[in-house]
Amino acid sequence: MLYREAGQFKESYAADSAIFPILQDRIGVALIVLVAFVVIPLVATPYLFSAILIPCLILALAALGLNLLTGYAGQLSLGAAAFMAVGAFMSYNFALRVPHIPLLLAFVGGGLSAAAVGIVFGLPSLRIRGFYLAVATLAAQFFIIWCLTKVGWFTDNNPSGVITAQAIVIAGHRFESPQEKYLLVLSIVAVMALAAKNLVRGNVGRQWMAIRDMDVAAEVIGIRPMRTKLLAFAISSFYCGVAGALFAYAYLGTVEPEAYSLDLSFRILFMIIIGGTGTVMGAFLGSAFIVVLPIALSTFVEFLDDTLHLGVPSSVSSNLELMVFGALIIFFLIVEPHGLARIWQITKEKLRLWPFPH
């Protein structure tokens, strides 16, 4: 009843191909933006900012990057965390070695470096696909982490092989409190998500999807596979690179290359699988699921334990949490193999007919 586009007529092509063609969606998005930018900063606690919202947003950005590559262009990649590492370590080096460089520009530099590395490791995609490509990108994961550990230049010859991110100063303002960092991360993520949404709706996105669905057919209708695939690798790696830089600068502070391990790559891959491949929203939902759910579970177990005085040993509660988490993943994948974004889509369709489904 509420969610029905009946009566909303499009009078121009522009209106018809708008990013959110339905009025209710526009209101919804405006509300989400309002809540994220105004309400949350006013009400959230520092814990919420620095332990949940910031990592959630940063990983959503990385998942979005991987989703462009895997979900839209169909190129399976296991190197997302490695490209994040490139972004982080190169941003650090840009900020360190280029005098007076604005930090945002250093992030862009980090992102572009990641894109360049992404193109190199995307080259095998021209010949191989599927699982074999996943293994080839696995090489990126190992090579990049090895390289960052091996070559002292990347860490400014730090004896421990770690980098300590410089303070975030943009236009003379120092982003120090969790709130400010959250707003910075949110702004970057919002802009990049908007860009991604438009990218996938446009020519580039359609080419990616054509390649994903059948690359021979795409080639026949005039899409150049090399350019399209490498562009997907470049843009995806750029997103991951910026996410990696934010991970170091706005979240962890001091990082070692090991922070961007294969484990993180897998987590990002799980995010898009659970969130929904080939959707922008899926990246956010998946990131929320993977980041927040374990924390929520552990808080819940702790709460039960405290209030009911069960005296659960911490080893049991830790294992319990993993078991429930695993079970929930399986549950969601069985109930909806297309991810949380698909559940949302189904909900929307049901809402259209509600309350008279016939």
Added chain:
Amino acid sequence: MKWFMRALVGIVLAAAASVATAQGEQYIPLLSYRVGPYAAGGSGYFGGAIDYFTLVNMNGGINGVKILWEECETEYNAARGVECYERLKTRHGGASTVEPLSTGIAYGLFERVAKDKIPMTTNGYGLAIAADGRVFPWVFPLGTTYWDQAAAMVAYLGQKAGGEAKLKGKKIAYLYHDSAYGKEPIPVLDALAARDGFTLIKIPITPPGNTQESQWLQVRQQNPDYAILWGFGVMNPVAIKTAAKLGYPRDRILGVWWAGSEEDVIPAGAAAKGYVTAAFSAAGTNFPVMQEIQKKVYGAGKGNLEDKSRVGSIYHTRGVTYGIMIVEAIRQAQAHFGKGKVMTPEQVRWGLEHIDLSEARLKALGAAGLFPPVKTSCADHEGSGMVKFQQWDGKEFKSLTPFISGDRAFVHQMVVQGADKYAAEKKITPRDCSKEM
């Protein structure tokens, strides 16, 4: 609905009660890990710490102040660890100190603890240069750092060769976990190699190190006099087994302390016999404090380890060591700021800078020989730098040496250099320790 309201009221009351008991207790959050690949170490270490805290509480607390702790599962994952820290730090009136027992998490907390003004200990791991309290007022690598351990290893090998001067011309292989962790001691080893005239053959092992044939073949070919093994996790038993297979004598392998627990040698079976490792705490239950834990804590069924045979294992005594140091720091702080009061994080930090665990004091605590005397100061957040060497006889670790140290002055000058560079890069003005009391 009635039952629901009743349950709700019950929960709220219970929650209120659990908060109420928190008054007047010294709160320490424990970022523990009991699942995942490092669970054996995490459960042993934090189990040891909790056992000691329980013992202190059973004996009346620290001048009457009970210790309160809360655990949070980090899975040894940096992001989870940061979340745990943020979750626990404000509870029960604020955390007084934190110990993540993970390099990755410690890095993530480095700036947070300085901003939140909560002292962090990184016992036996982390940045070696953090021992310089002028630049790192909030970080305490209590006991020994990797750099001092590396120097002590060279000193021990020198002893074996009959004096450090005799190391000249010898060959020492350095097999390391190819990560920040394994690279940390290289500057010290390089400097000592240049000074003492031994050749250092650096052989990286890519983590996790499931196959090491090529590396040990290299060792076999070069046939170094000793091989230092700077490994972690599954890498250690694999290294020992591979060395045995290729015929490199195990008693010439010298493991880092993270390669020196029962969990590292038992999987290697008979191959591990004769293998030597460093340690920052001794193992066993012969110490009075360990006996007390066994009798009082485990006797009352309040022990933290489910497997009682692990009491007195290396990781367990490391946890007890940590517990003793923290409790002593709080006791020192109380002596200065007021006995029987709950110390603020800043006061605990002061206490951590004034730990004075002399031989006599350790004896009084029933921990003589468990770990070396520790005396910290404003400039020296390490306080000891001494390492013990132990040998696996197939059943248990036998002590080979008392606690010995390497060339501490040499390492100290490198620490100061590194810390100064860090301070310059981060634009930190080092504290003037002559003005601190």
